[in-house]
């Protein structure tokens with residue numbers, strides 16, 4: 001191994017130890033690369049986007065490029081769990097529902113196929129006993145259930161990928177805030193806020209809500225990735241209904257399109273509570289968060305009404321949610337990811353993956369593999385194999401059109417500016 005100025009020359013340095021960076025570190029280390037992962041806070045902190053108790057994995061998307069990525073990711077989750085020897089993913093059914101004229105739902109159904117993603121459709125005439133979770137489908141609504149889905153434990157998953165990466169020889173350093181990324185001869189020189197330097201042949205930047213700040217500092221380029229402060233809501237299940245709202249009883253993960261856009265998971269992490277949350281948030285500075293949990297009080301009513309319509313009589317709605325937890329989304333204008341080379345003087349030696357827009361966790365393993373392939377090979381064979389055209393994730397799409405990729409269906413996340 002070459003030494004530079006007393007420093008080790010790493011094959012790949014990963015900046016950011018959330019789900020994306022941790023999966024990338026594991027994938028690179030598994031390839032036999034010398035990997036360094038740098039995280040600004042303590043490992044497994046709760047200040048970014050990859051912490052907490054539950055994330056949904058579902059392959060239902062209105063965009064045609066996400067289902068193959070989720071299917072591949074599902075496979076990689078299984079492989080990682082086998083390697084670790086324990087589970088972080090609890091399988092479930094996914095139920096997507098909403099008004100029959102929702103363009104997103106229509107597109108989701110179009111993207112299902114008997115070969116890759118079999119789907120079962122329901123309308124308001126369905127007997128609730130036949131619908132997963134006994135959801136009540138309101139008049140004029142439709143629902144679609146799919147079996148490639150589940151609940152992932154986020155903090156446990158990040159810890160799993162850290163331990164798998166360590167097992168393959170990766171070096172993990174926390175309390176290491178990357179301040180600059182520079183060219184240094186043919187390599188990359190990274191400096192931290194506390195004055196340390198690291199050298200690598202390649203670099204992968206997975207800085208979550210800090211991606212815009214870091215990329216701007218390094219290149220001057222202003223990527224439109226807007227952090228949003230968001231809150232996860234847990235509601236109390238009425239006595240006697242607790243057991244039937246669990247994954248073991250077949251209660252699904254769910255997404256409800258239209259207004260309000262509501263998503264949730266079965267009762268699992270906090271017995272007697274169920275997650276029913278709004279896909280929404282408030283613009284924030286990731287370094288100056290106010291941690292407020294009351295700004296959304298005015299929104300309880302809409303979700304309480306949704307609960308009484310769709311899951312009547314089983315959840316206490318009168319007092320609002322029983323518990324709230326803060327988190328951050330990193331929104332792009334089109335809600336699509338940014339996965340691209342940094343370009344300029346860095347050419348293909350630095351890869352950036354950010355802007356996961358509140359739906360990236362499930363795809364951590366496949367994104368981790370793709371960015372490592374891009375860093376090592378200059379392109380991703382995985383994307384080519386699963387038929388995903390990476391152009392949709394390029395960062396220069398916002399230069400041609402401020403809104404980015406053209407979509408023929410509704411936006412999902414509401415930003416309360």
Ligand SMILES: Cc1cc2nc3c(=O)[nH]c(=O)nc-3n(C[C@H](O)[C@H](O)[C@H](O)COP(=O)(O)OP(=O)(O)OC[C@H]3O[C@@H](n4cnc5c(N)ncnc54)[C@H](O)[C@@H]3O)c2cc1C
Nearest residue numbers: 016018019020040048049050056178208327356360361362
């Ligand atoms: C409430 C909520 C619910 C969600 N639900 C789902 C869901 O059901 N399904 C789903 O698929 N996705 C979901 N998501 C989205 C998903 O959690 C995120 O897309 C994903 O966690 C993003 O991971 P990341 O690694 O990009 O970012 P992060 O987890 O934020 O990781 C980035 C890391 O980089 C570090 N970092 C930043 N700058 C520097 C620096 N200069 N030097 C060193 N380190 C740095 C940060 O400290 C952080 O640890 C949800 C998100 C939230 C907030």
